[in-house]
Amino acid sequence: MKSIEPIIIAGGGPVGVIAALAFARQDIPVQVFEAESRVNDNPRAATTHAATLTMLEDLGLVEEVIRRGPAGHPHAGFPGSSFEKRTA
Numbered sequence: 001m002k003s004i005e006p007i008i009i010a011g012g013g014p015v016g017v018i019a020a021l022a023f024a025r026q027d028i029p030v031q032v033f034e035a036e037s038r039v040n041d042n043p044r045a046a047t048t049h050a051a052t053l054t055m056l057e058d059l060g061l062v063e064e065v066i067r068r069g070p071a072g073h074p075h076a077g078f079p080g081s082s083f084e085k086r087t088a
């Protein structure tokens with residue numbers, strides 16, 4: 001069987017890490033290269049938007065993210081998100 005070359009992702013921010021997880025879940029090899037020596041423990045996101053929640057739900061992460069985040073956040077129920085339908 002022909003081996004698959006890994007997808008290279010430059011940057012281990014939210015986009016790079018979530019993209020890497022999505023590839024890995026499909027058994028697509030991926031390598032993340034992060035310039036900093038440690039994870040940024042001072043994230044800028046105060047709000048997680050509905051589309052992001054829907055994507056995290058597809059990856060099976062939404063409950064954990066909500067559990068760790070501030071309660072009652074205002075964008076969780078944006079009309080049209082699958083998250084809104086599930087929690088209604």
Ligand SMILES: Cc1cc2nc3c(=O)[nH]c(=O)nc-3n(C[C@H](O)[C@H](O)[C@H](O)COP(=O)(O)OP(=O)(O)OC[C@H]3O[C@@H](n4cnc5c(N)ncnc54)[C@H](O)[C@@H]3O)c2cc1C
Pocket residue numbers: 010011012013014015016033034035036040044045046047048049
């Ligand atoms: C003040 C502020 C408030 C914000 N509030 C929110 C919010 O409430 N909600 C929300 O959803 N979004 C918010 N954002 C936006 C959010 O922070 C960005 O959308 C998100 O961080 C983008 O993720 P990213 O992975 O693309 O980039 P980044 O988070 O910038 O991560 C990029 C990573 O790539 C690394 N890197 C860079 N160059 C290289 C290289 N050449 N090789 C290897 N690694 C490299 C960096 O070290 C970094 O770790 C806010 C942004 C700001 C500035």
